[in-house]
Amino acid sequence: MEKSHNENSNDSNQVSSKDGSSPNNPSNYKKQSDKQSNKQTIFLDVDDVIFNSSEVVLSILNKKYNLHKTDADIKDWSYNSIYRGMTRMMVEEIFESDDFWSQIKIREEFINSILKDDRIRKGYNWAFVTQGNNNNLLKKVVFFLNQPEEYKEYFDSVEFYGIGLNESKNKVDMINGIQVDDNFEKLSNTNAALKVLLKNDRETKHNNYGCATEMVNRDDLYIINTFKELENILLFNLEERIF
Ligand SMILES: [Mg+2]
Numbered sequence: 001m002e003k004s005h006n007e008n009s010n011d012s013n014q015v016s017s018k019d020g021s022s023p024n025n026p027s028n029y030k031k032q033s034d035k036q037s038n039k040q041t042i043f044l045d046v047d048d049v050i051f052n053s054s055e056v057v058l059s060i061l062n063k064k065y066n067l068h069k070t071d072a073d074i075k076d077w078s079y080n081s082i083y084r085g086m087t088r089m090m091v092e093e094i095f096e097s098d099d100f101w102s103q104i105k106i107r108e109e110f111i112n113s114i115l116k117d118d119r120i121r122k123g124y125n126w127a128f129v130t131q132g133n134n135n136n137l138l139k140k141v142v143f144f145l146n147q148p149e150e151y152k153e154y155f156d157s158v159e160f161y162g163i164g165l166n167e168s169k170n171k172v173d174m175i176n177g178i179q180v181d182d183n184f185e186k187l188s189n190t191n192a193a194l195k196v197l198l199k200n201d202r203e204t205k206h207n208n209y210g211c212a213t214e215m216v217n218r219d220d221l222y223i224i225n226t227f228k229e230l231e232n233i234l235l236f237n238l239e240e241r242i243f
Contacts, residue, residue: 001159039125040178041126041127042127042178042179042180042234043180044128045128045183046140047095048198048200050128054071055071056100056103056104057094058073058082060100061082065083069082072202075205077204092136092165095132096136096139106147107227109227112227119238120235121154123238124234128161129174130160131162131164131167169186169190170190174191175192177192178192178193178194179194179196181197183207184207184209184211185206185212187221198224198225199224201226
């Protein structure tokens with residue numbers, strides 16, 4: 001990971017690292033030279049975009065409460081649709097548990113459409129923008145640092161933005177970038193040039209217009225179901241630079 005940003009660090013986001021940069025710090029030169037490339041940045045959410053997070057939560061809750069729910073039953077990120085009585089604290093506990101982390105995987109779709117496609121992987125700069133409590137964010141960083149050799153170069157180059165659960169993703173400057181998230185609300189107030197809602201073939205209360213009415217009729221929004229569609233958008237954009 002090129003640089004980790006999280007809410008507890010003094011250098012907590014891209015804006016402050018720019019403002020606070022010192023010419024005497026060699027790492028700033030590296031950052032400036034990176035910015036000279038005219039590659040666009042793709043800002044990716046992590047849970048249910050790169051990770052199979054809800055699949056893991058579903059399996060944990062099915063086992064714990066002896067349920068037989070399927071992916072189609074997932075309707076909300078507090079997972080009350082799976083087990084009524086889930087509280088925010090219970091969800092947080094799952095997202096930092098060893099049980100969760102032993103089952104978390106990088107999704108095949110992400111590997112096939114992004115990591116294995118040289119044009120896409122090398123044609124853009126990459127950033128992960130993800131929310132979680134401190135423990136969860138730390139485990140995410142460690143997970144990405146421990147990826148196989150073949151993808152090491154990619155994960156080493158990614159900028160990681162850890163956002164607290166009570167914060168907004170709009171603290172990250174996404175100007176000229178493309179943001180991908182499975183939650184409408186997280187797309188609604190950032191300054192990304194293009195916002196892509198990835199539905200993963202799910203219908204939840206977080207991916208319909210009801211949760212972000214300001215997103216209706218925007219021409220800077222794409223709604224897609226699969227990574228294959230994102231792959232096509234990103235390839236087309238490399239040739240035409242439409243955003
Ligand atoms: Mg997500």
